[in-house]
Amino acid sequence: MKALAACVLAVSIAGLPHDSAAGIQFERVFGPEVPTGPYKHPACFDELANGDLYLVFFSGKGEYGDAHASVWGSRLRKGAKKWTKPVVIASNPFHSLGNAIVWQGPDGGVWLFYVSRYGETWSDSRITAKISRDGAQTWSESFMLTFQPGTMVRGHPIVLGNGDYLLPAYHETGHDPENVRADTTSFFLRFNPTKKQWTETGHIRSPRGNLQPSPAAIAGSHLIAFCRRGGNYEPTTNGWLIRAESDDGGQTWSEGRDSDIPNPNAAVDLLALRNGHLLLVFNDSMNDRTPLTAALSTDGGKSFPRRRNLIADPAGDFGYPVAIQTRDRKIQVLFTSDERSVIRRAILTEDDITDPAAHEQSRR
Numbered sequence: 001m002k003a004l005a006a007c008v009l010a011v012s013i014a015g016l017p018h019d020s021a022a023g024i025q026f027e028r029v030f031g032p033e034v035p036t037g038p039y040k041h042p043a044c045f046d047e048l049a050n051g052d053l054y055l056v057f058f059s060g061k062g063e064y065g066d067a068h069a070s071v072w073g074s075r076l077r078k079g080a081k082k083w084t085k086p087v088v089i090a091s092n093p094f095h096s097l098g099n100a101i102v103w104q105g106p107d108g109g110v111w112l113f114y115v116s117r118y119g120e121t122w123s124d125s126r127i128t129a130k131i132s133r134d135g136a137q138t139w140s141e142s143f144m145l146t147f148q149p150g151t152m153v154r155g156h157p158i159v160l161g162n163g164d165y166l167l168p169a170y171h172e173t174g175h176d177p178e179n180v181r182a183d184t185t186s187f188f189l190r191f192n193p194t195k196k197q198w199t200e201t202g203h204i205r206s207p208r209g210n211l212q213p214s215p216a217a218i219a220g221s222h223l224i225a226f227c228r229r230g231g232n233y234e235p236t237t238n239g240w241l242i243r244a245e246s247d248d249g250g251q252t253w254s255e256g257r258d259s260d261i262p263n264p265n266a267a268v269d270l271l272a273l274r275n276g277h278l279l280l281v282f283n284d285s286m287n288d289r290t291p292l293t294a295a296l297s298t299d300g301g302k303s304f305p306r307r308r309n310l311i312a313d314p315a316g317d318f319g320y321p322v323a324i325q326t327r328d329r330k331i332q333v334l335f336t337s338d339e340r341s342v343i344r345r346a347i348l349t350e351d352d353i354t355d356p357a358a359h360e361q362s363r364r
Helices: 002-009 350-354 356-363
Strands: 025-030 039-047 053-060 070-076 087-090 096-104 110-117 125-132 151-153 165-171 185-192 197-200 210-219 222-229 240-246 257-262 269-272 278-283 292-297 306-311 319-325 331-337 342-348
Touching: 039 319, 039 331, 039 342, 053 096, 053 110, 070 096, 070 110, 087 110, 087 125, 096 151, 110 151, 165 210, 165 222, 210 269, 222 257, 222 269, 257 278, 269 319, 278 319, 278 331, 292 331, 292 350, 306 342, 306 350
Parallel strands: 039 096, 125 151, 185 210
Antiparallel strands: 025 342, 039 053, 053 070, 070 087, 096 110, 110 125, 151 165, 165 185, 185 197, 210 222, 222 240, 240 257, 269 278, 278 292, 292 306, 319 331, 331 342
């Protein structure tokens, strides 16, 4: 049994799709053999102040129909090659949990954001949180951030120029799991560390609805955000990532407009790198969650000309990417696959995306 656990948790490229990009390191983190529940989606991680990586995910019998689905946490200690055995860090005896986000703020506090679902669909959810003051060793009691049904989280907060935190959130309406309604909107929760106070920003509205925003600060109070499109999952030739802007530090937002980046009604992640470039990780398709692509912008998110497919298996599904840049300046991307039962990690550098030879090889 110990040998099996060691095999499961070790860094390995075994089981990767055949068309994963050469030169990039891949790890199969957890799969069905880890007994948290067959469903492991979505996953999120962050690098902590001590160099550890801390990972969280929602796990249970499935996306629906399991009132006991919980949030699990695992740690990859600095210099280690094996993740610790996942443990439950948030649960509710009456309601399913989901969409866990872990993030360490500038003051050292580690935040855990997740949703508690009070009904049968995600439109019955509210945003819940915990905080750790000892590097995610122990957690506070849970507390509510929102009370409006249908409010949810998806991505990492960002820190604004004045020190406030901006937490991406969205309001999902309707009870059809196969359709995101046009009145679904993205918004943000803003935290003032001095006042210890959360407030709600204006919403991003678009003709067909949008959700799961991913923001980045461009310059001063100018922010941009890319959002997952609304609508259904039927084949389309008009499925685009939604883009919005703010000129007041995220207090108000422009109308969401179609970008020139395809989107199959799936989550994306936008990350400001230390050199000022922007990284966008997305599914480069209008209809499928494959390929999973990394793209770079050097003009403040106006264009993303440098692109590289991380994984491009036409039979695969690679969803809900979360990207971080660690202190060694490497880019790490966490995502799920195999019908949301496997958590995977990719480790790369910016050169892996911009190098023409590597880019051409990944297209073959």
